[in-house]
Amino acid sequence: MNALTSLMDGFGTALTPINLLWAAIGVLLGTAIGVLPGIGPAMAVALLLPVTYGLDPIGAFIMFAGIYYGAMFGGSTTSILLNTPGESAAVVAAMEGNPMAKSGRGAQALAAAAIGHFAGGMIGTVLLVALAPAVAELAVDIGAPDYLAIMVLAFIAVTSVLGSSRIRGLASLLIGLTIGLVGLDQMTGQQRLTFGSLQLADGIDVVIVAVGLFAIGEALWVAAHLRRRPPEPIPVGRPWLGRDDVRRTWKSWARGPFIGFPFGAIPAGGAEIPTFLSYVTEKRLSKHKDEWGKGAIEGVAGPESAASASAAGTLVSMLTLGLPTTAVAAVMLAAFQQYGIQPGPLLFEREPDLVWGLIASLFVGMVLLLALNLPLAPVWAKLLHIPRPYLYAGILFFAAIGAYAVGGEVIDLVTLLIIGLIGFGMRRYGLPVLPAIIAVILGPAAEQQLRRALQISDGSVSGLVNTPFSVTVYAIIVLLLAWPLLKKVVTRRRAEH
């Protein structure tokens, strides 16, 4: 069947008033719950699963899609305003978004994020419609050596966020790698740095690390140096994006999806690595390099767009292969099974109404999300007008409830505080926080892929470079590393002529 006609039929399904209502409720609920600390999209979808039990499958999945996108957006709201990311995909949003909010550009940051989500979701969903079968096949061909090559590329990219002092950036990176080591070894089950504690066996959640380093670390740092004179209220500024902002960000919005979508579709992808890669790409390409770290709007727009597109990519693998690439997809897969529907190779033939209705409702949900959140951005931004003691008390409170609610373990709060104290020390001695967080995300993933690749090749090192994809990536890396050198040679030649 032609994808386009099917999609039109899908819109017929999605645009019935009742399904439109489900989409709207889903988006609202998703945003509201995504804003809560400690509750990421996977948790949100799992918690709201019972709400949909009374609905027919199509209505239920339309609502789910709304919840998924809504929760992802909600997660970045707290990340930007309060420096407390609710989930791992929103960690990057805090890096530039929070400084923007602090300098009175919270509304713009939220608007850039909202439009980023819209653009990323739209482009991602178009790619989903156009490329689903092809991407699905490609996703299967990506193996451990290819992942490893991408991770190496990402580690090279980390050097551009090490900050002004390389050695301090490296120290931060190593602290992150050490935190990433904690837990059972994924391949053999050896305990590493757990000191016999079962609570540490699954490692330290990257959200706990991010909230600890960002939110707790900052609250303590501010406490130590709180301005004693009455603080100037954070300027409100214009509530909307100015023409200048749009000129700076439209390319970032457009670029994000092409980084996010493929990562969403591949089995070990997810949203963390693409959001980070998008951040680094935007930083490289930005004409305003001096603003990075102090609130560069491209640093919010690009990663958010990438995150949203990666969610669309996730749906590709889930719908066509029955392959859950993220926790949310795993929950949605379970939800499909509740209705006796098995996503996978036969889904498009068996349930065309459902699948195309769902895809069409993604477009609808995206429009609703934008319509809902753009006007709300200035309202959210007012949150920062709360007096400082209450604001930081609130951040501590919500960071604590988020860390506690997930597992109900007091030890998680102690871990959070210790990481917060590390974050405090890092601020004091000028160790950048960013490399540490990236190392927590990348380190364990890179190790796992490295060792998996070696196991697949039965220990032979050639197993790391035996695919065209990995060789290509390594070639790119060599070029990137050699580029400054080549440039020097070329310019010298020119000078000689």
Added chain:
Amino acid sequence: MHHVAHVTRPHRALRDPQTIDRQVVAFVRLRTPLALLGAAVLVLVGPPLLTTGSGTETGTQIPGLRFMVPNTPGGGYDITARTAAKNAEDAGLTHNIEVFNLPGAGGTVGLSRLVSEHGNGKLAMSMGLGVVGAVRSNDAPKTLADTTPVARLTEEQDVVVVARNSPYKTIDDLIGAWKENPGKVPVGGGSSPGGPDHLAPMLMARAAGIAPKQVNYIPFDGGGELLASILGNKVGFGVSGVGEYLDQIKAGELRLLAVTGPERVPGLDAPTLQEAGYDVNFTNWRGIVAPPGLTDAERDQLIALIEELHDSEEWRASMKQNGWDDAFLTGEEFGDFLDAEDKRVVSVLKELGL
């Protein structure tokens, strides 16, 4: 504090100013204790009033019953618990069972918590073979012998699958190549070492005369990530639950070589390992345990609830949808079964040196 006086000023003209001032001062002094009292009342009395523990404890009704899931949302125990909770509510057996996740270390974090809730008759944990393995491979301080066994609910065979274009056409092809060079035939499984998808290929290896230590086992994060590696021929073969790959097998994307249980799976054209001449009898199962120290009445009530659930239309329908086989076993018998499984796991893991 001046604003208080400011607010009350309009009254001042009406009465004697001095008494007013005294009242104001007294009020101001009272405000802090009042605020403290109000706050204390809110946080102490609020929660019990907000949480209506309505419903009486008759028959299968257990008000405030909670199911703990010792792994993440979307995992096997999660689906079992949420399905059971929903079916029990739909069948009118009990109100609103709360399901919550406490993941960690293959389920042993949840298990420790369950054991520490001594005598709590309103808590139950969904679990399965994976928890038995995790207890042993993590050397967890609490074992399933410390719990009150309630019931085994379902079981599921594991399948041995390869990609459509794999060189291995039959189980004998595969095991032949595997025996020749175990390292060159990596096995993918959806669980960490000690879990069900790890135990199954180890039992297979033992039956085929391969030393379990020679097996090149690669753990993946659940059946999804593993699927991609099987389809892309990254691993020699994969082992996972039959429900996970039913569709891919039916669509012809995966070739099913054998099932690990004692009987063939209806509708699937593949022998059991025993039929193929390898002495393996392996099924993954899931069940429910409760905290230790329950009274007999509390335990019987939980078992009664699960029995009613098991007999309900809703549960039957769910089992069919999810491709689960019925494996109902309650109370003491389930406890004996847990012991036997534990011994089996220990013997395999010992050979592996885990």
Added chain:
Amino acid sequence: MTTPTTDLSPAPAERRSWLRDHSELGVCVLLLMLGVLVLTDALTMDVDIAQRGPVGPKTVPVVVGAGLLVVAALLAVDVVRGGRGQAETGEDVDLSEPADWRTVLLLTGVFLGSAVLIEPLGFPVAGALLFWGAAFALGSRRFDRDPLIAAVVSLVAYTVFNNLLGVPLPGGPLMGVL
């Protein structure tokens, strides 16, 4: 760098100020200790599994541990040569005054105390104490208002998580009594 002085009496003071100037060396010591910890943990791990290829469960920890030692040494050299990490600035941060350790300790204590109190007193009580305590530590002295705000915030959060979302939180000693 200090210049050696012939007069002995101010030496201790001077040494103290040298240490204060070079307090970043503490970071090096911490990194060093962390490196030693990671290396010890890795080298005492007993690996009894057939390892395939050059990378086993010990490899990455050994690399990270060694890296920590190297970075600690390099950072120490940098600090002694006069390199300084730039303390982070921000809107609410005033670096012209020395660090207010009392507030930091108070906040840390409040956080830890509330964490410990969650199980016995319930989340609403512990949460309210955390909020109020943090606000107090950060300079808010409205005793007639802060406890009420804290109680309401905590109770609302409790209700949203516990009652609306079904994420169970301990309710406090009066649960089941009333």
